[in-house]
Amino acid sequence: MTDREGAAAEYFSTLDARDWAAFGALLAEDVVYEMPQTRERIVGRERYVRFNREYPGEWRLEARRVVTEGRHAAALVDFWIGEDHQAACVWLDFDEAGLIIRVTDFWPEPYDPPPGREHLVERY
Amino acid sequence: MTDREGAAAEYFSTLDARDWAAFGALLAEDVVYEMPQTRERIVGRERYVRFNREYPGEWRLEARRVVTEGRHAAALVDFWIGEDHQAACVWLDFDEAGLIIRVTDFWPEPYDPPPGREHLVERY
Numbered sequence: 001m002t003d004r005e006g007a008a009a010e011y012f013s014t015l016d017a018r019d020w021a022a023f024g025a026l027l028a029e030d031v032v033y034e035m036p037q038t039r040e041r042i043v044g045r046e047r048y049v050r051f052n053r054e055y056p057g058e059w060r061l062e063a064r065r066v067v068t069e070g071r072h073a074a075a076l077v078d079f080w081i082g083e084d085h086q087a088a089c090v091w092l093d094f095d096e097a098g099l100i101i102r103v104t105d106f107w108p109e110p111y112d113p114p115p116g117r118e119h120l121v122e123r124y
Numbered sequence: 125m126t127d128r129e130g131a132a133a134e135y136f137s138t139l140d141a142r143d144w145a146a147f148g149a150l151l152a153e154d155v156v157y158e159m160p161q162t163r164e165r166i167v168g169r170e171r172y173v174r175f176n177r178e179y180p181g182e183w184r185l186e187a188r189r190v191v192t193e194g195r196h197a198a199a200l201v202d203f204w205i206g207e208d209h210q211a212a213c214v215w216l217d218f219d220e221a222g223l224i225i226r227v228t229d230f231w232p233e234p235y236d237p238p239p240g241r242e243h244l245v246e247r248y
Contacts, residue, residue: 034248035237036211036232037232037233037234037235038234038235038236038237038247039234039247039248040237040241040245040246040247040248041245041246041247041248042244042245042246043246047244048244050244051241051244051245054241054244056240065196065215067191067192067193067196067197067198068191068193069191069192069193072189072191073191074191074198074200074213076198076215076228087160087230089198089213089230089232091189091200104200106211106213106230106232107232108160108161108213108230108231108232108233109161109232109233109235110161110162110163111161111162111233112162113159113162113164116180117164117175117178120166120171120172120174120175120178121164121165121166121175122164122165122166122167123162123163123164123165124158124163124164124165
């Protein structure tokens with residue numbers, strides 16, 4: 001496992017554990033967090049740790065898969081609040097020092113399939 | 125570039141080019157395509173190529189980023205129909221022969237940010 005593979009895995013395990021010291025130690029001071037769906041951005045480690053610390057609800061999460069190559073990682077994450085489950089797609093960028101300099105989160109929601117492809121598709 | 129990195133990049137370039145022969149040649153015969161948001165599944169290369177060939181609209185796409193590690197790749201994809209833009213997160217699995225055996229697509233939609241975090245967040 002490379003340092004970045006380890007850091008990507010720890011990003012999710014420390015977040016789930018609410019271990020804010022260990023979580024913050026993975027982040028560059030000028031980390032940028034973006035959610036393209038809401039066009040929200042958080043700049044800086046302190047604010048970003050606080051955002052997670054304040055995130056409401058009895059949430060927990062687990063990385064189902066982490067793919068790391070060079071300075072980039074992508075994770076498919078299972079996120080629960082109580083019984084509610086949501087998947088998230090998280091993109092991490094590392095700086096030269098191996099710290100996380102950018103986080104980009106996507107939170108896809110269920111939707112109804114459009115008509116016209118029933119001849120090819122099964123539901124599960 | 126490894127064979128799988130090349131195959132992951134070609135998956136998107138041949139799809140955008142509607143080069144169905146080259147696109148199909150990247151896929152295992154028993155490829156499984158899943159969209160977890162709609163819980164739709166397509167099984168088999170022939171059906172999956174047909175699904176893409178029949179996909180309505182003047183669409184085009186481009187992989188903004190592809191991360192490949194071992195038998196897995198993740199791509200952040202820009203998708204347009206006319207002027208409408210949507211991002212997609214696509215997860216690819218390769219079989220032993222280097223063919224794509226599983227594709228998992230997420231299509232996150234814009235949404236309004238929940239209240240309560242304005243003290244930490246800027247909009248862009």
